[in-house]
Amino acid sequence: MTDRLPGFSTLAVHAGAQPDPTTGARATPIYQTTSFVFNDADHAASLFGLQAFGNIYTRIGNPTNAVLEERVAALEGGTAGLAVASGHAAQLVVLQQLMKPGDEVIAARKLYGGSINQFTHAFKAFGWNVAWADPDEVSTFEQAVTPHTKAIFIESIANPAGSITDIEAIAAVARKAGVPLIVDNTLASPYLIKPIDHGADIVVHSATKFLGGHGNSLGGIIVDAGTFDWSKDNKYPMLSEPRPEYHGIRIQETFGNFAFAIACRVLGLRDLGPALSPFNAFMILTGIETLPLRMQKHCDNAKAVAEFLSGHPAVSAVNYAGLPSDRYNNLQRKYAPKGAGAVFTFSLKGGYDAGVNLVSNLKLFSHLANVGDTRSLVIHPASTTHSQLDDAAKVKSGAAPDVVRLSIGIEDKEDLIADLDQALRA
C-alpha cells in the first residue's frame, strides 16, 4: 500500500469492508440476525450506556449495514453514515432530530413528488411547518427564514426535470441563518456531485435509486458532514441537552463531529424503527461497487437521448442540463462536470394524447414510477403521478399535460433512441 488517498472507484469497491475475521469471506456477509451476544454483563451495560461501540440489536445497528454506512460516508466525504429502510425514512429520521412542533423547515419547491407529499401531509401533522422556496431564486430561501427555522432541505439534481441546484448559494443562506443545509443527493449520487464539498451539513439518499442501481431493493442513507455546531444557542436540544436514557450524556459533547449520525441512530432508529434489512444492505453495497461505471454510462446515454429528442420534429422542448442550450448548463458544468444525470423531461407537440400514446408504444422503456434503474424507464406524469392536479397546477409542478419524464438506463444508446423513434412515429 502507498500513502495515496484512495480514489472514488477504489472507495466504491472497498470502503468499510474487510475480509470476514472468522471465515475469511471476501464479499461482505449478510449478518441476518436480530441480536448479538454480549461478552459479559459489564460489556452489555457499557453498550447500553453508549460507553462502548458494538452491536446490540439490528434495529439500531448491524455489521452488514455498518459496511454500507461507512462506504457511503467515504464516497460523500462525511464523518459517518446511517442506513435506514428507505429514502423517506432518511428524511423523517433526520428531521426528527432537529424539529419540535412549531418549528419550520424551508424546502425547495422542486422535490421528488413523494417528498412533497411527506412534507405537506405527514410532517405538517407532526406540527412541523414547511415553507416552500424556489431553488432557482436563492433570495426566496433568505426571505423564508424565521426564528423558528431549523433546517433547509434541497435536492442537488431536482426531480422531475433534472434541474441543477446552486448548492453553495443556498448553503450560504443556511450558514447565515445558523441552520444546517440538508441535501437529497439521490439523483446525482456522490459520483456526480458531493454536496458536502459545496457546504451541505447533512446528505440524504434514496439508496433505492442509483446507489443500489438495479431497481430491486429499497433503502435510505444519511451522511453526517461533521460540520455543524449543534450546541450553539441551544437550538437543537436533542443533540445538546443531557439524555436521561443514556445516563445524562450530551450527544454533541460526547460524539463531536459525528454526533448527528449518532443521534439519528440512538434516538431516531431506536424510537422510530425504520431499520434497513441486512439483505437490502448487501444488495445496495453490491450495487455501489459499480456506481462509477453505471453513473457514467447513465449520463452518456441520457445526453445522447436528449440530443436525439432535441432534433425530433414531434418534440417541442427538452429539459436536460447537459445540453449547452439548457438554462441549467452553467450550473451543471460547475457542480456536475462528469454529466447531468439520467432523469429529465421533454415536451411533445401533440400534448396529453401524444404523451399517453408514447408511453403505450415504447417497448424497451418500462412504464412505471421509479428512477435510477439499470433499465430505462418512462412516465407521463399528467396521466399518473400528477393526475389529481388541475392543468395550471400541473404546469407549475413541471408536469404539464405534454411532459414526459425519462430515467435513462445503461442499455445501448442506439437501442433506446430506436425505441423512442418508433414510438414517436406510431
Ligand SMILES: *Cc1c(COP(=O)(O)O)cnc(C)c1O
Ligand atoms: C425515490 C426518492 C425518494 C424517496 O425514496 P424511497 O426510497 O422511495 O423512500 C426521495 N428523494 C428522491 C429524490 C427520490 O428519487
